[in-house]
Amino acid sequence: MMTPRVAAIHDMSGFGRCSLTVAIPILSAMGVQCCPLPTAFLSTHTGGFEGFTFLDMTDEMSKVADHWASLGLTFQAVYSGFLGSERQIGVVENFICRFRGPDTVVVVDPVMGDYGRVYQTYTAAMCSGMARLAELADVITPNLTEAALLLGQPYETLPAGEAGLREITERLSLGGRRSVVLTGASLAPGRTGAVCFDARTGKTEAVQTAYVAHEFHGTGDVFSSVLTGALVRGESLSSAAGEAAGELPAVLLQKRRAALLPGILIPADDHGMAVLPQIEDAGIRRDRIGQVLLQREVMIRIGVVRAEGQQLPDHARVHLRMGLRAACTSSGRPICA
Numbered sequence: 001m002m003t004p005r006v007a008a009i010h011d012m013s014g015f016g017r018c019s020l021t022v023a024i025p026i027l028s029a030m031g032v033q034c035c036p037l038p039t040a041f042l043s044t045h046t047g048g049f050e051g052f053t054f055l056d057m058t059d060e061m062s063k064v065a066d067h068w069a070s071l072g073l074t075f076q077a078v079y080s081g082f083l084g085s086e087r088q089i090g091v092v093e094n095f096i097c098r099f100r101g102p103d104t105v106v107v108v109d110p111v112m113g114d115y116g117r118v119y120q121t122y123t124a125a126m127c128s129g130m131a132r133l134a135e136l137a138d139v140i141t142p143n144l145t146e147a148a149l150l151l152g153q154p155y156e157t158l159p160a161g162e163a164g165l166r167e168i169t170e171r172l173s174l175g176g177r178r179s180v181v182l183t184g185a186s187l188a189p190g191r192t193g194a195v196c197f198d199a200r201t202g203k204t205e206a207v208q209t210a211y212v213a214h215e216f217h218g219t220g221d222v223f224s225s226v227l228t229g230a231l232v233r234g235e236s237l238s239s240a241a242g243e244a245a246g247e248l249p250a251v252l253l254q255k256r257r258a259a260l261l262p263g264i265l266i267p268a269d270d271h272g273m274a275v276l277p278q279i280e281d282a283g284i285r286r287d288r289i290g291q292v293l294l295q296r297e298v299m300i301r302i303g304v305v306r307a308e309g310q311q312l313p314d315h316a317r318v319h320l321r322m323g324l325r326a327a328c329t330s331s332g333r334p335i336c337a
Contacts (some may be wrong), residue, residue, distance in 0.1 A: 004232045005074070007099065009037045009061075009092055010081040010221070016045035018218030019082055023225040030229035035075070037064055037095075040084030046120050047217040054121065056084045061091045065098065075099055079228045080133070081221060082111040084121070089129035096136050105231050108137035109224040113145045116155040138199075139179040139231070140172065141224045147172060147182060162187045165195045166204050173197045181241050183223055186211065193245045194223075198237040207242040 006027055010019040020036050027034040039061065043053040078099060080092050096106055110130045113119050118127065131150050134140050140150075147168050148155040159167055165185045172180045179199040185206065186192045193208035223244045230240035 003031065003033045004076040005033045005035055006077040006079050006228060006232060007035050007037055007068075007075045007095070008079050008081075008225075009039060009083075009095065010079075011040040011042060011084060012036070012038045013042045013045040015043065016047075016049075016217060018045050018221045022218055022222045023079070023081075026222060026225040027229050030226070030233065032076075032229050032232055035068075035073075037061060039082060039088055045217055047114075054084070058085050058088050058091060061088065061095075065091075065095050069098060073099075074101055075104055076232045077105045077107060077228055079107045079109070079224070081109040081224065083126065083130070086123065086126045086129055089126070089133050093133055093136060105139065105228075106137045107139045107141065107224065107228045107231070108134045109141045109220065110134050110146045110150060111220070112149050114143055114220075116145055116148075118145075118149070135174065135178075137178055139181065139227075139237070141181045141183060141220070141227060142172065143184045143220055144168075144182070162206070165206075169195045169197045169204055173199060176202060179237050181227060181237070183220055194241045196237050196241045200237070203238075205238045207238065207245045209245045 008020060008023045008027065010023055012020045020038065024034045024036060038057050040057050041053075041055040046052060078096055080096075083089060083092065100106060110133070111119070112122050112127050112130055127149050131152075134150060142150060144158060145155055148158055150172060151168070158164065165182060165187070169180045169182045170176075172178075172182070176197075176199055180197045182195045184192065185195045187195075187206055187208055190211050191208045192211040193206065195204065195206045197204045226244035227240045230243045231237070235243065
């Protein structure tokens with residue numbers, strides 16, 4: 001069985017837990033080949049940093065698409081996020097039309113802002129173009145700020161409460177033509193998650209998990225990456241959203257496993273590292289150029305380890321919620337040997 005492929009059209013930040021730096025390991029851990037198409041390279045992400053460098057990759061994107069087309073590559077999903085320029089919107093639109101097959105799912109994460117504010121590199125024209133790009137999507141994953149921008153109304157005027165969140169989600173569906181996963185949707189104190197409209201069923205459902213009272217950049221990127229991977233594996237929209245917003249306990253990473261398949265390390269916070277994945281019974285095989293491939297059905301675990309390889313105590317947990325906000329409450333150092 002061919003490993004499913006996802007064309008991931010995002011930026012790459014040298015420092016920061018977001019965009020391609022999380023999409024690649026997450027999709028890979030889910031048994032999906034992630035084919036990155038960088039939109040820009042930044043020294044850091046734009047949240048809270050000043051003086052960051054920004055390299056626009058617009059001129060290279062069409063060249064990459066041309067080469068992929070010459071190879072006859074096909075994708076089970078096209079997944080776009082942060083765009084680096086207004087011109088890129090047309091490039092991504094062309095890419096979707098060019099590579100979209102009858103079974104290709106197009107996921108657009110309309111990255112534009114958060115907390116009621118538009119990101120520094122986005123102009124009004126780019127926001128309008130993002131709304132146009134989102135019309136090509138099978139699934140969109142806006143947060144509340146992006147929902148307001150897509151709907152063309154002030155953030156402060158969005159309706160509140162469960163009924164209001166359902167109204168926003170259904171309005172974003174373009175009359176039921178596209179699926180919507182509205183992230184950062186809280187239906188009760190101490191809870192957060194997403195409200196989902198499934199265009200296939202016409203149903204609106206909510207998925208909720210415990211709220212972590214801390215700000216993390218890149219949660220939306222991780223959430224959408226898990227969602228995309230789950231959709232490619234054939235899960236329903238609500239099931240995929242539930243997986244993306246779910247919670248897994250910490251587990252022990254065994255050194256012998258890590259030596260066989262080095263873990264992908266995602267910083268959890270200043271005190272620990274999330275190890276992704278610990279893979280059990282993966283059924284390893286290799287493709288024609290020797291690259292290690294994993295069968296689709298693998299057991300993936302999230303964990304945090306100490307330097308000596310001991311399991312963390314029960315109170316030290318890694319939480320996979322709303323974009324893999326991996327939060328560790330006990331100090332530890334990563335092992336990958």
